Each structure stands twice: as structure tokens, then as C-alpha cells.
Amino acid sequence: MPPIKIDHLAVVVDDLPAALNFWQNALGLPLGGTERNDHEAVEIAFLNAGDSRIELLKPTTDDSGIAKYLAKRGAGMHHICFAVQDIEAALKHITAQGVELINETPRTREDGTRYAFVHPKSTGGVLVELYEVTEGLG
Amino acid sequence: MPPIKIDHLAVVVDDLPAALNFWQNALGLPLGGTERNDHEAVEIAFLNAGDSRIELLKPTTDDSGIAKYLAKRGAGMHHICFAVQDIEAALKHITAQGVELINETPRTREDGTRYAFVHPKSTGGVLVELYEVTEGLG
Secondary structure, three states, X not given: OOOOEEEEEEEEOXXXXXXXXXXXXXXXXXXXXXXXXXXXXXXXXXXXXXXXXEEEEEEOOOOOHHHHHXXXXXXXXXXXXXXXXOHHHHHHHHHHOOOOEOOOOOEEOOOOOEEEEEOHHHOOOOOEEEEEOOXXXX | OOOOEEEEEEEEOOOHHHHHHHHHHHOOOOEEEEEEEXXXXXXXXXXXXOOEEEEEEEEOOOOOHHHHHHHHHOOEEXXXXXXXXXXXXXXXXXXXXXXXXXXXXXXXXXXXXXEEEEOHHHOOOOOEEEEEOOOOOO
């Protein structure tokens, strides 16, 4: 595998202003941006932390995957995302080690970026996302 | 607040070889080191991910804090640790925003490094550690 780095840690929140009071005002992470994703039914806020980001996810409906997670598990860490340079090569390498994927082939977001999730039962209970980036990872 | 970065994401595991098969062999993160901390009753493995690390924590007794967490919540993400340059200044800034700390003054590990945990009720359910580093954070 070529080098990979932590792209972001995703956190499910039930109160976005309260969450921003901690992550932005108290911890001092610069707000990188906010967006609303109606396809996934979430409001998102990104905070920059060095070379990585904290991604706050607030459900906008009661029946989305994130809303159900929040109702079942409560607010907290949701997944960790790693940036990779060639997602198909990464998925091929990972599955060759017996690891099960949620997305066996990469999915594509509206902005054209590609990603796939690894099944938590193969990671020891952690939901892991791989996200393809085109710039170098150093 | 001066710049801070993600130092590590800590993951509680119940099977360290299985966890290393995912994080090291499948995901390809280089093993940075392993250690046994009898004070906290954990075996620890560090994996390097860019400028940050994944820290795997395996309890070595049944009654430690990590063992109780594993029994109650199952394996998975445990806390996120940020590196800061002046932990006393960071804690002062954070508490001025009304955030509650688990450790109101920094604790010191056997190797002399200083750290403090923020209470999850002030962060939206995330256990956050601050860790003082002496080198620059860029």
C-alpha cells in the first residue's frame, strides 16, 4: 500500500451550534466550511486540525442512516476516513487480506470524489472510510 | 488558541493480532511501536498515519477502565487526542468557554509528558485528550 493519512474523523452531533462552541470556540479549530447534503440528509461542518479535519454531521431528517445512528448510539465519533491515492488498488489490497467491505466497488459523490466503507466487523468495531485524493500524500 | 493537530485516534480492541491484521497488514499503516503499560493495564500498539497515529489499546486485566469500556461498549473508537504546545494555556482557554474537564490540571505520565481529558458531556459525546508536545506544530 502507498502512504495514507487521516483525512477526517466524523462525529455525529445532535446540536450543531453547541458542537461548534466546543470544536471551534473552545478547542480553537478553524472552521473550514459548512454544507447541507440533502442526499444523505445531513448538515456538515468541517474544522481543520493540522493536515486532517473534524467533520460534524447533524441529521436533518429522522429516518436517515445518521439519524438512526444518533437515536441508537447517541452523539459521538462515527467513522474515521483515510485518504488514499488509488482507491481501486487500496480496495484490492485490503480484500486480499480477508477484510470485508461495505462498498465492494467505490461509490462516487456528486462532486466526483470516490470513496468506500470497510465493514466494522473486519476492523474491530471501527467504521473506516477510504477516500480517493488526487494530490500527493507525502 | 495556537495551532493544534490530531496526535492520535485511540481504538479499544479485544484481539490485538486481529486488529494489527487490519490496521497494519490490510490498511498498510506502518507499525510505530508496541508497549505494555501496567499502570493503565493495557497493551498498546501505535500505527503511523501521515502526521498522526492510530493507537490500539488492549486491556490486560478485567477491571481497568479500558476493560470496563470494552465490556460495556464493545471494541471501537475510544478517544481522539490533540497535540497542543502549552497545555495549561489550552486548558485555561477551554474552561473559559464553559467546557468541563475530567482532569482540571494536567496529569503527567511516567515519561514526563503531560495530558488532560475533556469531559464528553462538554464535547457532544466524544472523549477528547489534549497532549502537550514540545516540538512545533507548524
